[in-house]
Amino acid sequence: MTIRVNGTEVASPDDARVSLLDHLREGLHLTGTKVGCNQGACGACTVLLDGQRVLSCLTLAVQADGREVTTIEGLSEGDGLHPLQSAFIEHDGFQCGYCTPGQICAASAMLRELAEGVPSYVTADLAQEHVSVSREEIRERMSGNLCRCGAHNGIVDAIFQVATEKAA
Amino acid sequence: MNPVSYQRASSLSEAVQMAETSRLLGGGTNLVDLMRKGVEQPSRLTDVTALSAAIEETGSGGLLIGAAARNSTVAAHPLVRTRYPMLSRAILAGASAQVRNMATVGGNLMQRTRCLYFADVAGSRCNKREPGTGCDAAGGFDRYHAILGASSACTATHPSDMCVALAALDASVRIAGPAGERTVPLVDFHRLPGDRPDLETVLELGEVIETIEIPASPFAARSGYRKVRDRASYAFALVSVASGLTLREGRIDEARIAFGGVAPKPWRAHRAEAALRGAVPSAEAFMAAAALELADAAPLAGNAFKIELAKRTLSAVLTDLTGDDR
Amino acid sequence: MSKVQNAIVGSVRTVLGWMPSQWLPGGTPDPLIERRAAIGRQASRLDGPLKVAGRARFAAEVAAERLSYATLVHSPIARGRITQLDASAAEGAPGVILVLTHRTMPRIESPALISMSDFSAVGNSDLPILQDAEIRYNGQVVAVVVAESQEQADHAASLLAISYARAEPATRFEEAKAKSRTLDSLLIERNHVSVGKAERELAQAAYCVDNLYRTPWQNHNAIELHALTVFWEGEDALTVHDATQMIAPSAAVLAKIFGLKKDRIRVLSPFVGGGFGGKGLWDHQILAIAAARIVGRPLRLVLSRESVYRIIGGRSPTEQRVAIGADADGRFTALIHGGHSVMPTYGACPEAYTLGSRALYRAKSFEILQHHVDLDVVPNTFMRAPGEAIGSFALESAVDELAHSMGIDPIELRLRNEPERHPISGAPFSQHARRQAFTDGAKRFGWERRVPEPGARRDGEWRIGMGCATGSFPYARMPGASARITLRRDGSAVVACSAQEMGMGTSTVQTQHAADRLGLSVSEVTFELGDSALPAAPMAGGSSQTASVAGAIIAAAEKLVGELVRLAGNDSPIAGLRAGEVRLVDGGVGSIEDARRHEAYSSILARAGRDEISVTATGKPPLEMLKYAMHSTSAVFCELRVSDVTAEIRVDRLLGSFDCGTILNPQTATSQFKGGMIMGLGLALTEETLFDERNGRIMNPSLADYHIPVHLDVPEIEVIWTGIPDPRSPLGARGIGEIGITGVAAAVANAVFNATGKRVRELPITLDKLL
Incomplete structure (x- = not known):
């Protein structure tokens, strides 16, 4: 069985205990995906699994067999930066940079969820098909990604900018 | 984590067969974490995420949700959002977007308590982990623990948000097993701890959750889920309330109420519902109904505040649901 | 922390109080306060592109052949003794290379406690590290397991059978208040x-x-877990990739503990995923280094989040x-x-x-x-x-x-x-x-x-x-901060010291500073940090790093002026000027009085036939404090x-x-x-x-x-x-x-x-x- 990681087929590990996170970092040396808790509580290990944001620390690598994994290393096309990556730099959406890949991966999926009209806990009217972008919506939807340096404002500003540019 | 083998069930019957000798794995958001902590030590895992994840209407106007449906899919589904908004809201109140993308509906039902002592294999005694060994939560940190339905053996709470809404909505659980299929009301699916807190649900060995059925609901217009917690987001409930009601001629026709965060299972508030039937909506009536439901509440050293909090939260939710702008 | 210290600090303050301010560091305001170009300007972090792309390499991300993985086992009791320890099941588990306990741990000294008189001392405790059967707090490390994979190490750790004789611990604040200590x-x-x-x-x-x-x-809960990757070369040369906010002090202390010459140990920490005071020198680094020496292979230890709470105090x-x-x-x-x-x-x-x-x-x-x-x-x-x-x-x-x-x-x-x-x-x-x-x-x-x-x-x-x-x-401002400035013939400069970058923006801000100090543009300056092989910077703590490193760069720049004036010789537009009469400006050395008298670094170096000039200096004692x-x-x-x-x-x-x-x-x-x-x-x-x-x-x-x-x-x-x-x-x-x-x-x-x-x-x- 194989996993497609950033477009490349890779073997899944023999040991079923190996998390997708450890497989990426230790097995494939794709260390852009970070380990912050291994408890499903911080979001630093966020990757896209078939386009959906998930926690790679609580995903066994074997569960990703036959599926497509996108990590921070595969987020942008070519050598350039993804618009979110540029916006994070512009708005200083990080300090130490450790939670950053997880924040950016989560944000990229979140933008798509917003565009598809997926509601959140703070969406006033769940019946509405469209969700309007607001900082509060972004904050709620990004609350699964902890940041200890306190770059929250910059992160939200960066995402808000990309979200509204996209919509414009 | 102990060595473990992994297999995938491609059909319900295969899952039933495998379930007798393995643990079922959905999104893994709880089970994998508990395996890493040593709380769970299965030697074999059966991935059941390939089973039915369909969300479809039933003939009687209800909804049938496959156990493998992801939490996020259910919350975002147009029929859930329009007919059962309290369920959408409850799911969206839980965990994070990443976790909801992973977690399955079946797994959500099966998730285990977040009691700190339950999770501490190396350092704490726990009757839920090892029946009869004692409970170190007693006299310890019990702020998140139960005020209703607990026993001297265990006061841990069930952490689900989704199940609270399902309890209020009269959902039922379709179970497949070696002896065939059966259906259990969601409110009877989870057990109270008694002297066997390790037995958390009515599932027997080899049984597999197949679907959740939610009957047609008249509550869509007046229903909600409110969760009170220590952070604004991404924290388990101290108290949560799922409620829906209908009004007729200025009186409450029918009310549905369930509490989360206060009991070892999603707590359907039958007494409060009965008290409200036919009542004229008022803050006094709501508080009286809440007080009735919580009359038997047994607070621990650190969680007596939950009684008042539960009453106030319920009253506020009911006030909101009976408001003119609904 | 004694009466003696109080007396010393007190008398130094008294003397300084009398001393004219011109005699002291800071006595004359830093001329750059008036003459800023890059400093004070909005600038995105220079390491931003690496960080957003996930390409900033943290301590646990250094690749190695034959890497081994370690995990820690903690005491579940607060006070007592280990009475029985059976490691056989763990040792026999698949992939296990080593189970290190107090019986097999090499005898080592604990690091010296953090001290106000010796800034190279950085220990948070002087308790023995896996040296005996005593348990002194709940969470103390009782064993280290090393295996071929993290999963194998973690599993084997759960197989250790340890029995304890419990003693009554002091764990209640209210009760212990009665016996509190009052220090001078x-x-x-x-x-x-x-x-x-x-x-x-x-x-x-x-x-x-x-x-x-x-x-x-x-x-503290920095999102990056405490982690290190250890490489021994034989028994007497050590490289540690650590997540630390005290690079040079750690290298010095580790050299002492492991009996290494100072030039045979290197601690690298170019990126730290948050510190907040928590990323110091604790037991886990010493245990991992000891274990790696025994297994004779590269070793990685990433603390679990639980381990961070158990052994890193808050x-x-x-x-x-x-x-x-x-x-x-x-x-x-x-x-x-x-x-x-x-x-x-x-x-x-x-x-x-x-x-x-x-x-x-x-x-x-x-x-x-x-x-x-x-x-x-x-x-x-x-x-x-x-x-x-x-x-x-x-x-x-x-x-x-x-x-x-x-x-x-x-x-x-x-x-x-x-x-x-x-x-x-x-x-x-x-x-x-x-x-x-x-x-x-x-x-x-x-x-x-x-x-x-x-x-x-x-x-x-x-x-x-x-x-x-x-x-x-x-x-x-910490005493003893050093920095090296290297000017190259192409007019660019490399400024280096073992400072720490945990997200404060140190590398960016000191690049801006060095550019202004040397009269260069930001793009002409590279600031290197995160490596104990560089001139020693103090730990990052007490909100002191910027001033400490800046003080070192100031001292190095002063020394550089002297070297450049000497090197310029008699054929330079600045010939005859003394160090005090020139400043570093516009990519070279210029007269303070007469802007026309100026020579570019490249010109000075070319005429002297030098590819580069390099000076290292230590900042003046922080007496201004x-x-x-x-x-x-x-x-x-x-x-x-x-x-x-x-x-x-x-x-x-x-x-x-x-x-x-x-x-x-x-x-x-x-x-x-x-x-x-x-x-x-x-x-x-x-x-x-x-x-x-x-x-x-x-x-x-x-x-x-x-x-x-x-x-x-x-x-x-x-x-x-x-x-x-x-x-x-x-x-x-x-x-x-x-x-x-x-x-x-x-x-x-x-x-x-x-x-x-x-x-x-x-x-x-x-x-x-x-x-």
Whole structure:
């Protein structure tokens, strides 16, 4: 069985205990995906699994067999930066940079969820098909990604900018 | 984590067969974490995420949700959002977007308590982990623990948000097993701890959750889920309330109420519902109904505040649901 | 921390007080204060592109052939002995290479405790590290398991069979208070300050408040787990990729412990995923290095989040008494601050929560004294603004309480007690504009909209309140900071020292600094850090790194001037000028008096036939700290809502107004301030390490159960500053890393009082305390 990681087929590990996170970092040396808790509580290990944001620390690598994994290393096309990556730099959406890949991966999926009209806990009217972008919506939807340096404002500003540019 | 083998069930019957000798794995958001902590030590895992994840209407106007449906899919589904908004809201109140993308509906039902002592294999005694060994939560940190339905053996709470809404909505659980299929009301699916807190649900060995059925609901217009917690987001409930009601001629026709965060299972508030039937909506009536439901509440050293909090939260939710702008 | 230290520090201060300021560092203001190009300019972090792409390489991300993986096993009891230890099942488990216990661990010395007299000593405790069967705290490491994979190591760790004989631990704060210790000094300060008769003044005061405040255990919770990757070359050469905020000190201490020559050990830490005081030298590095030497293979140890809680100490809990007496005009007649915090006898980090109370207000009398409670616990350590973060909660709550009881505005009360000089030492302030910080902040925040009467503002079920507080954090520049400047023939420069980059923006800001110092553009300068092979920089702590490194670069630049003048010789436009008559400007050396006399670096080096010139120097001793009262100060404003139904608190607005000297990079500085303020929100509202006093066990060793603020908890924060340069510090700058958190908890608590009329004197302010 194989996993497609950033477009490349890779073997899944023999040991079923190996998390997708450890497989990426230790097995494939794709260390852009970070380990912050291994408890499903911080979001630093966020990757896209078939386009959906998930926690790679609580995903066994074997569960990703036959599926497509996108990590921070595969987020942008070519050598350039993804618009979110540029916006994070512009708005200083990080300090130490450790939670950053997880924040950016989560944000990229979140933008798509917003565009598809997926509601959140703070969406006033769940019946509405469209969700309007607001900082509060972004904050709620990004609350699964902890940041200890306190770059929250910059992160939200960066995402808000990309979200509204996209919509414009 | 102990060595473990992994297999995938491609059909319900295969899952039933495998379930007798393995643990079922959905999104893994709880089970994998508990395996890493040593709380769970299965030697074999059966991935059941390939089973039915369909969300479809039933003939009687209800909804049938496959156990493998992801939490996020259910919350975002147009029929859930329009007919059962309290369920959408409850799911969206839980965990994070990443976790909801992973977690399955079946797994959500099966998730285990977040009691700190339950999770501490190396350092704490726990009757839920090892029946009869004692409970170190007693006299310890019990702020998140139960005020209703607990026993001297265990006061841990069930952490689900989704199940609270399902309890209020009269959902039922379709179970497949070696002896065939059966259906259990969601409110009877989870057990109270008694002297066997390790037995958390009515599932027997080899049984597999197949679907959740939610009957047609008249509550869509007046229903909600409110969760009170220590952070604004991404924290388990101290108290949560799922409620829906209908009004007729200025009186409450029918009310549905369930509490989360206060009991070892999603707590359907039958007494409060009965008290409200036919009542004229008022803050006094709501508080009286809440007080009735919580009359038997047994607070621990650190969680007596939950009684008042539960009453106030319920009253506020009911006030909101009976408001003119609904 | 003794009477001797008090005497030495006291006499040095006395001598410096008499000494003309020109003789001292900072005596003449840094010329760059007036002559800035890159400094003070908004600049995105230079390491940004690496970080957003996930290409910044952290300690656990160094690849290696034949890498082995380690995991730790912790004691579940607080006090006692190991009576039986059966490692056979673990040793026989698949993939296991080594099980290291007290029986097999090589005999080593523990690192020397952190000390104010020896800055190379960095130990948080002097307990033996896996040397005997004794258990001294719950969580202590009892074994290290090394295996071919992390999964195998973790599993084998669960197979160790260990029996313990339990002894009665000291784990209850209240009981241990009776046997507390009272030391003579507190960091570099005298512990006991007694000016006038404070208790008597308090008893006679027209107005007074006298209350107890409590703050809990807390943990740093940097998102990057503590981790290291270890490479031994034979038995006598060691390379450690560590997540540390003390590179050079760690290298020195590890060399001593493992009997290595100083040039045979290298500690690398180019990126650190957050530190906040927690990423020091602890047991795990020593254990991993010892284990790697035995297995003879590269080894990686990434602590589990649980292990971080078990063996990396956090902020000590405190119980503080603050009493303030005031006359009818609100002038303080007595300021009393004291209490208890935990510091085990084997620890070294006093929680100096009274330091701010010595610096903030003028008062007729002072009585300040701290006591240490000795518990059997993981040694506590410094955590962002140790002392000040929680001391300011007590003091600034008390000031608010006093203002309320007097019926005057809390800002007005503070300004009435604004000191002209340091209230205790009498030393002059180097620069002090807290009054401006307050007035600017109040105006920007709209403080005039605050309704003094509690509970008066409502919005639906929410009660709205405003609060403010002030903070003070001492300036520090560490002695012994060195830097190397290498000028190349192409006119570019490399500036290097073993500084730490944990996200403060050090690499970016020091690049800006070096560019201005050398008269180059930012693109012509490379700043290297994160490697003990570079000239030694002190640890990153005490908000001191920027000033310390800047002082070293200043010294190196001065030396460079001399070298360049010599090298330029007689055929240069600057021939005949002495070092004191030139400066580094426009990519070369130029006369201060005559701008036409200038020669480019490239020209000087070319004529001398040199490819490069390199100088290394150590910054001058930081005597300015002792001559002047130097403090970063702040005014913090908070507006929040408290639900009448659930007592949930939502912070809507937070503004910090800072007086910290020159702001070197507005963008990274803003992030530093905000980061501190957000940690302050956690301190105020959600954070607590749950320490079970029955057995000394931390019960929430998890980011799910220890609540640091999430995005939805964090409002849009506003940050402003006076920007007035400090004439006594390098670049005119004082520290900004810790002043941000200081005062925030009090501002929040005071806003909660304004919203509800309820005064909560125990952190965190969770809803159950308001219901």
